[in-house]
Amino acid sequence: MYWICAAILDDTTQADLVPLFQRKQTNPADKEANKATNVKELMVEQYFLPFLVSHLRDQKTEGYSIMATEEMTAKLAEMKINVTPQGHYELNKLSKEHYIKFRHHFIEQKGYNKSWMANKNEKAMDMLLSAFCLMMCKKVPTELELRKIEKLHERVRLLPNPCNATSKQVGCVVRLQVPTDDLGEDVEQDNKAVACNSQAKTLPYSVVVLNQ
Numbered sequence: 706m707y708w709i710c711a712a713i714l715d716d717t718t719q720a721d722l723v724p725l726f727q728r729k730q731t732n733p734a735d736k737e738a739n740k741a742t743n744v745k746e747l748m749v750e751q752y753f754l755p756f757l758v759s760h761l762r763d764q765k766t767e768g769y770s771i772m773a774t775e776e777m778t779a780k781l782a783e784m785k786i787n788v789t790p791q792g793h794y795e796l797n798k799l800s801k802e803h804y805i806k807f808r809h810h811f812i813e814q815k816g817y818n819k820s821w822m823a824n825k826n827e828k829a830m831d832m833l834l835s836a837f838c839l840m841m842c843k844k845v846p847t848e849l850e851l852r853k854i855e856k857l858h859e860r861v862r863l864l865p866n867p868c869n870a871t872s873k874q875v876g877c878v879v880r881l882q883v884p885t886d887d888l889g890e891d892v893e894q895d896n897k898a899v900a901c902n903s904q905a906k907t908l909p910y911s912v913v914v915l916n917q
Contacts, residue, residue, distance in 0.1 A: 707833060710748065711826035717745045725749065750832065755849050757836045761861055762853060768860035771837065776817035778866040780810045793862035797843035804842055811838050811863075837861060 725746045732738040741752040761769055770793070773781065784803050787795040799807060812834045815821040824830050839845050840861040845854055 707824055707826075707829055710829040710833060711824070713744050713748050714826060714829050717748060721745045722749065748832075753832055754836050754839065754845070755851060757833075758840060758845060758849075758851055758854060758857065761840070762851075762857055764860075768862055770862045770864055771816075772864050773866050774817045774819075775866045775868050777810060778868075780817075781807075781865075788865055791859075791862075793864050794841075796841045796863060797858040799842055804844070807842065808838055
């Protein structure tokens with residue numbers, strides 16, 4: 706996602722946004738005229754957050770998970786941030802003080818993630834991390850009038866780093882991949898491809914399923 710945003714921003718000049726600013730100046734009250742009409746205009750901050758929220762909200766997958774680094778996990782442990790039974794941080798219930806601290810660690814310090822720190826396009830990283838922070842903390846501005854985002858914080862999640870696990874098992878990752886070879890005939894699976902425990906919330910570990 707970062708590379709897409711960075712590539713668009715790197716290819717965008719002020720001249721590319723002139724038509725947008727002209728439309729806004731000519732018809733400031735016309736909502737249709739003020740909508741972004743291309744990907745470069747979507748990178749303008751007032752359009753980027755609604756676009757990303759709508760994209761992640763409407764995805765057919767279960768959600769978008771971010772694994773915290775060991776340093777970030779330690780910072781959240783110091784703040785005593787709870788982890789939900791589903792295995793992600795309960796960031797939607799942060800106090801104002803903790804929310805400010807979390808923004809500092811997650812956005813300004815880039816979650817202490819070396820890969821994020823190495824990314825050269827600062828604007829792309831800041832836009833993405835700011836948007837993720839608002840979604841995970843349930844702080845998406847109401848004035849955006851976005852529908853069906855009450856549970857968006859459950860779809861965009863920050864997970865504790867398993868390196869700090871002590872008493873609980875780390876769990877496993879099940880990767881499902883669509884076969885590319887022609888088998889020549891249909892094979893009856895008898896619904897035995899993947900077995901899921903019906904009481905997953907009570908298990909001392911989590912199983913993440915990645916569809917490919």
